[in-house]
Amino acid sequence: MKNSVSGVRAPNLVDALAGGWVADSASLGLHWLYDSQRILEVGGASPEFLPPKAEYFRGGFGYFAHGGKEAGDISHYGAATGVLTDSLLANGGRLDIRDYQRRFRAFFGPGGQWQGYIDNPTRVTLNNLDTIERKAIEQARATTTVSLTDQQRRILVQKVLPYTSRLSGDQLAEPVRKAIDLTYHEAGVQEAGVHLAQTIDRYLLRESGADDMQLPAVSKLPPLVACYCGHDDLLEKTEAAVRVTNHNDEAVAWARCTARLLEAVFQGKPMSVALDAAASEAPHPDPLHKARSGDSLDPAGAGNTFGRTCYLNEAMPVIFHILAHADSFTEAVRANIHCGGDSCGRAWIIGPAMAAIHGAGGERGIPLSWLARVTDAPAILADTEALMTSLS
Incomplete structure (x- = not known):
């Protein structure tokens, strides 16, 4: 059954999601350069879409992680967003955790498509998925009552794993029996395989x-x-998706905050209303209120006050500061880069939120020329449009 989007039109959501891809790509060249002064020296007033170069990081504190990438490429954050997008698209806009885990493992794991930096949650998640599967196999083998040879046990596991990675519950029995029947016709062996799978x-x-x-x-x-x-x-659904890669209660609490923020702007509510709704879910709301105070946009000052690293308790106040004070998509993205640190990670909240408010084109929306600078933009936007269409 298809989901339906409540309170918002699909074209608005396409603009909003496009904002994430653009903001991430625009930030890649100076991602994880923590020195705001050095960022100004390198990028000036227009630091977006610079090619990642190690030389930018000389003379300022930072970590150069994106060697081999080019201007317009996305970060590992964008790659992970693409995996979840693919899973949602394959399931008609519905979150299927098993499918999401399988795609995440296939994309970032050995032999996968991703070439680039692997962050700690991704690395640990890949290890955890391997460990979870190994322990599940051990439990299944230990509880199998049918007498099997060692070779049969190995083959049965090989037979069932492709199905347990994408099917669950009552969906398993019939395809597993058919797969085993290609090698073993005995009913007992087939039932042992079904037991293993289940x-x-x-x-x-x-x-x-x-x-x-x-x-x-x-x-x-x-x-x-x-x-x-x-x-x-x-x-x-937010919590379920987050715990696939970040099984941490505080991370989930910040995710709830983020979900309420994005939901509100996606529904066309004013930014101030969205920030209020988000703060009500935050595990630490006081820094968020402080970040919204004042009359001027000061990204470097926000970074100095709240921090520039990847941790959510630092990133979310910076995000709130920029969203509360920036008047356009361009101004917000540039401010995010000028702040320094984990600009690509923050971009995935700032970009969609600002694009939801201001759309694409015009004086305040996503510059159309920026859309064209994102690597593989036609394919990315086609998938985004297809996902939104699947909800209608």
Whole structure:
């Protein structure tokens, strides 16, 4: 059954989600350069879409992580958002945790498509998924009552794993029997295989993430919030998705804050109303209120006050400061880069929120020329449009 987007038109959501891709790509060249003065020296007033170069980091504190990338490429944050987008698109806008885990593992794991930096939550999640699967197999083998040879046990596991990675519950029995019947016709062996599959299925945990409260917990949320915008189970789905990569209570609390922020702007509410709604879910609201105070946009000052690292307790006040004070998408993205530090991670909240308010084009929206500078923009935007269309 398809979801329906409550209280917002799909074209507005396409603009909003496009804002995340653009803001991430625009920030990549100076990502994780923590020295705001050095950022000004390198990028001046227009620091967006610079090619990642190690030389930019000389003379300022930072970590150069994106060697081999080019201007317009996305970060690992964008890559992870793409994985969740693909999973949502494959399931008609519905969150399927098993499918999401499988795609995440296939994309970032050995032999996967991703070439680039791997953050701590991703690395630990990949290890956890391997461990969870191994323990599930051990449990299944230990409870199998049919007498099997060692070779049969190995082959049965090989037969069932492709199905437990994408199916669950009652969906397993018939395809597993058919797969085993290609090699073993005996009913007992087939039933042993079904038992293996169903037991593995029961022990594959949905909470596969790292005990980590950094920005990867929330950066991939925009497409999920777009799919569940206005639905009663938005926060439940948010938590389920976050715990796939960040199994941490505070990360989940910041994710709830983020989901309420994005939901409100996706529904066309004013930024001030969205920030109020988000702060009510925050585990530490006082820094958020402080970040909104004052009359002027001061990204370097916000970084000095709240911090520039990947941790959510530092990043969210900076995000609130920029969203509360920036008057356009361009101004917000540039301010985010000028702040320094984890600009790509913050971009995935700032970009969609500002694009939801101001759209694409015009004086305040996403510059159309910036859309064209994102690597693989046609494919990315086509998937975004297809996802939003699937909700109508």
